[in-house]
Amino acid sequence: MNDVLPVESPRWQYFESIARQLMASYGYQEIRFPVLEQTQLFKRSIGEVTDIVEKEMYTFEDRNGDSLTLRPEGTACCVRAAEQGGLLYNQTQKLWYLGPMYRHERPQKGRYRQFFQLGVETFGMAEWDVEAELLMMCADLWRSLGIGDQLQLEINYLGSSEDRASFGKALHDYLLPLHDQLDEDSQRRLGSNVLRILDSKIASTRELLVNAPRMADYVGAESSLQFAKLQQMLDQAGISYRLNPALVRGLDYYNGLVFEWTTDKLGSQATVCAGGRYDNLAKQLGCGATPAVGFAMGIERLLLMLEATNRLPPGLEQQADVYMALVGQGVLAQGLLLARDLRKTFPALRILTHCGGGKYNAQLKKAFACGARCAVILEGDSSQQQAKFKVLDTEGSALELPVTALASELARFFNLD
Ligand code: ATP
Numbered sequence: 552m553n554d555v556l557p558v559e560s561p562r563w564q565y566f567e568s569i570a571r572q573l574m575a576s577y578g579y580q581e582i583r584f585p586v587l588e589q590t591q592l593f594k595r596s597i598g599e600v601t602d603i604v605e606k607e608m609y610t611f612e613d614r615n616g617d618s619l620t621l622r623p624e625g626t627a628c629c630v631r632a633a634e635q636g637g638l639l640y641n642q643t644q645k646l647w648y649l650g651p652m653y654r655h656e657r658p659q660k661g662r663y664r665q666f667f668q669l670g671v672e673t674f675g676m677a678e679w680d681v682e683a684e685l686l687m688m689c690a691d692l693w694r695s696l697g698i699g700d701q702l703q704l705e706i707n708y709l710g711s712s713e714d715r716a717s718f719g720k721a722l723h724d725y726l727l728p729l730h731d732q733l734d735e736d737s738q739r740r741l742g743s744n745v746l747r748i749l750d751s752k753i754a755s756t757r758e759l760l761v762n763a764p765r766m767a768d769y770v771g772a773e774s775s776l777q778f779a780k781l782q783q784m785l786d787q788a789g790i791s792y793r794l795n796p797a798l799v800r801g802l803d804y805y806n807g808l809v810f811e812w813t814t815d816k817l818g819s820q821a822t823v824c825a826g827g828r829y830d831n832l833a834k835q836l837g838c839g840a841t842p843a844v845g846f847a848m849g850i851e852r853l854l855l856m857l858e859a860t861n862r863l864p865p866g867l868e869q870q871a872d873v874y875m876a877l878v879g880q881g882v883l884a885q886g887l888l889l890a891r892d893l894r895k896t897f898p899a900l901r902i903l904t905h906c907g908g909g910k911y912n913a914q915l916k917k918a919f920a921c922g923a924r925c926a927v928i929l930e931g932d933s934s935q936q937q938a939k940f941k942v943l944d945t946e947g948s949a950l951e952l953p954v955t956a957l958a959s960e961l962a963r964f965f966n967l968d
């Protein structure tokens with residue numbers, strides 16, 4: 552699990568501010584729920600025979616002997632919270648959340664035991680329109696982050712849950728006689744979660760799948776129509792995509808649309824964002840039937856991508872705009888009050904005061920180091936009428952001016968009203 556140190560946190564803030572703005576611009580509302588849930592919630596939603604539930608959950612007993620789990624994903628939590636908050640009955644909802652998820656995986660680049668997801672979940676809408684909106688939202692986010700050219704969209708349509716079930720049966724019937732040639736994981740899944748075999752990475756299993764029944768042949772007319780409309784909309788929105796019939800996603804609860812946004816910049820941790828429709832989950836969790844579609848993206852992977860492709864905006868590492876150097880005991884109180892007044896006048900300016908004393912040169916060194924564009928210097932044994940103003944990206948000498956003229960000097964320098 553990673554700490555986010557001060558040099559890294561501006562990147563997170565940058566991502567979060569863009570994401571928040573985008574969610575708001577689409578009229579989506581934020582929901583927050585706990586990081587801990589009853590273990591049963593994840594077993595019932597994600598499915599017993601999935602990587603997450605089989606080997607990745609942090610599960611423990613609390614003092615009452617209840618089995619609790621650190622949330623490995625947000626979808627089930629979101630459904631639970633929405634249901635308990637009365638948001639599902641006869642309503643539509645467009646929600647988002649951002650927070651840490653926990654999975655006991657082998658840590659490597661782009662894969663951690665605590666990682667952050669931005670998730671979006673919508674409830675109560677059964678048609679292609681909301682699916683298209685979600686994909687447009689993703690595309691807009693990539694564009695705002697400057698990585699629109701770095702991510703590829705893959706989509707597939709699993710059909711209704713009935714379609715999915717009859718396809719699952721056909722696949723099972725096809726693979727059963729080939730049981731002994733399957734890899735060990737796939738043999739296990741044959742009896743429990745047969746669709747997952749489609750995403751096997753094992754070459755020999757992939758070969759057996761070449762002649763397997765195809766999902767597309769089992770998708771009913773209504774689903775096919777929905778999928779066609781969705782594709783048409785993507786074309787209209789200028790979003791390019793690839794149809795990938797092998798895309799099934801790891802979780803049990805998907806039906807209809809499934810999709811992934813992938814990159815070739817992160818090695819095998821290629822999926823940055825994934826989602827789809829899950830109309831059966833609410834019912835499966837004991838809530839009323841509620842059509843639902845959503846996605847989640849891994850924020851660490853996105854930040855790694857922004858770094859690898861040099862798309863982070865310049866200046867993120869700057870700690871302050873103005874450094875206030877206070878040389879001499881006599882100007883400390885004056886300086887602290889002055890800085891506070893200036894912050895009140897210019898709330899957008901980051902003014903970092905020097906605390907802890909030290910010589911003029913030592914203080915200026917810190918001013919340069921923090922990335923400030925200018926320094927204000929007060930110097931002496933008692934309160935001063937005069938201050939110095941120094942631009943930090945040049946070798947030029949400091950300008951001397953009355954303390955009362957500092958505000959207008961800063962306004963001029965930073966182009967503020
Ligand atoms: P993967 O195939 O890479 O294990 P997944 O299918 O398990 O991904 P999801 O459950 O769909 O992932 O989660 C959505 C997104 O969350 C992923 O696309 C990825 O960006 C991110 N993610 C998942 N697991 C991790 C992890 N352990 N560390 C960092 N990011 C992760």
Ligand code: MG
Pocket residue numbers: 602
């Ligand atoms: Mg995984």
